[in-house]
Amino acid sequence: MATDSLNFAVSCTAKPTGARTLQKERQLGEFLAEVERRALRIAEIAVRDRDEALDLVQDAMIKLARNYSGRGIEEWPPLFYRILQNGVRDWHRRQAVRNRVMVWFQKSKSADDDLDVIAAAPDPIGRSPDEELQNSEAMRDLELAVHDLPTRQREAFMLRTFECLDVAGTAVAMGCSQGSVKTHYSRAVHTLREKLGEHWQ
Amino acid sequence: MKNTGEKLAQAAKKEFDQSVDGLDAATLSRLNRGRQAALAETRQPVRQWLRWMPATGVAAAVLLALVVQQGPGDVGVIAAPAADLEILLGEESIEMLEDLEFYSWLDTEELAGDGDLG
Numbered sequence: 001m002a003t004d005s006l007n008f009a010v011s012c013t014a015k016p017t018g019a020r021t022l023q024k025e026r027q028l029g030e031f032l033a034e035v036e037r038r039a040l041r042i043a044e045i046a047v048r049d050r051d052e053a054l055d056l057v058q059d060a061m062i063k064l065a066r067n068y069s070g071r072g073i074e075e076w077p078p079l080f081y082r083i084l085q086n087g088v089r090d091w092h093r094r095q096a097v098r099n100r101v102m103v104w105f106q107k108s109k110s111a112d113d114d115l116d117v118i119a120a121a122p123d124p125i126g127r128s129p130d131e132e133l134q135n136s137e138a139m140r141d142l143e144l145a146v147h148d149l150p151t152r153q154r155e156a157f158m159l160r161t162f163e164c165l166d167v168a169g170t171a172v173a174m175g176c177s178q179g180s181v182k183t184h185y186s187r188a189v190h191t192l193r194e195k196l197g198e199h200w201q
Numbered sequence: 202m203k204n205t206g207e208k209l210a211q212a213a214k215k216e217f218d219q220s221v222d223g224l225d226a227a228t229l230s231r232l233n234r235g236r237q238a239a240l241a242e243t244r245q246p247v248r249q250w251l252r253w254m255p256a257t258g259v260a261a262a263v264l265l266a267l268v269v270q271q272g273p274g275d276v277g278v279i280a281a282p283a284a285d286l287e288i289l290l291g292e293e294s295i296e297m298l299e300d301l302e303f304y305s306w307l308d309t310e311e312l313a314g315d316g317d318l319g
Contacts, residue, residue: 025243032236037221040232050228058235065239139216146213161210162217189206196209 028069031076032061035163039084042158045143046088056091060084077165078172085155085173092151145195149188152176156184157192 036057043053060083068079146154152174159170160181170185171178 021243025240028243029236029240032239036232036236037224037229038217040224040228041217041221054228054231054235057232058238061235061239062242065242066245069243139220142213142216161214164214186206189209192213193205193209 024069027073028065028076031073031080032064035077035080036061038163039080042162043084043088045146045158046154047091048143048147052091056084056087059087077163078169081159081163081165081173082175089151141196142192145192146188148195149191152180152184153188153191156181157188160185 039057039060040050040053043056044050047053047056060080063083064076064080068076071079146157149157155174156170159165159173160167165173167178167181170181174181174184
């Protein structure tokens with residue numbers, strides 16, 4: 001009788017593998033839902049193209065799920081951003097190669113290509129046109145300044161400031177030492193202060 | 202008294218968060234679809250042969266490097282410019298190896314271009 005009770009207790013407390021998988025999937029879904037919008041904007045600032053940024057973020061999400069979903073939850077943020085940063089660097093390399101090809105096949109850009117449908121859409125959070133203009137101008141200045149930073153400085157600044165990763169997490173995401181993260185971040189802030197001027201200080 | 206670097210970071214974070222909040226519905230929908238596709242990956246059984254894909258890719262890249270170093274006169278292959286090879290064999294080369302066909306085509310195009318110039 002006592003043994004039966006013990007077995008019952010064990011069977012009730014030990015989660016079956018299927019339940020653990022479902023729990024992990026739910027946790028991963030919550031993590032991705034929480035991080036995906038910021039990741040998109042970070043990738044977009046780096047590549048200056050929303051469609052490309054969406055593809056990069058989706059690739060990063062799939063690779064994280066495929067290769068690291070079994071890791072601890074606390075490891076996901078730096079791993080996810082490491083995958084994303086690698087994707088961004090690869091994208092820049094591919095662009096460099098493709099740009100050389102395009103020298104041979106230069107095409108004139110049509111006027112339609114310059115129309116930014118997303119930028120033309122109404123503001124979804126209901127800011128007034130003046131507020132929207134002021135914010136969008138400030139963000140545009142910031143985006144350009146951050147985009148123009150050297151790659152490692154840009155990565156350090158965006159991960160530390162926008163994603164609020166700590167120095168250790170940023171070091172994992174960038175694949176470098178914590179000392180390097182501090183150096184890159186400090187230089188990035190210094191450069192941005194000079195570029196953005198008094199409005200930002 | 203906060204230093205100017207910290208103030209700049211706070212102001213930048215504020216602007217950034219506003220831009221995140223302002224993402225349109227179409228973009229959010231695409232993010233959601235991407236997330237669902239990622240979550241579907243966790244339900245897929247692991248295909249063992251796929252684990253060997255990166256190693257196979259690296260081996261192919263090393264072989265390509267050796268062939269190219271032999272020179273075009275020896276084996277009659279197209280010589281890739283050194284810069285392209287460096288890109289292919291960079292630290293994140295695994296990703297690039299998925300596009301070997303593209304780079305092969307690129308080399309062909311560049312040689313054709315050189316011919317036109319010459």
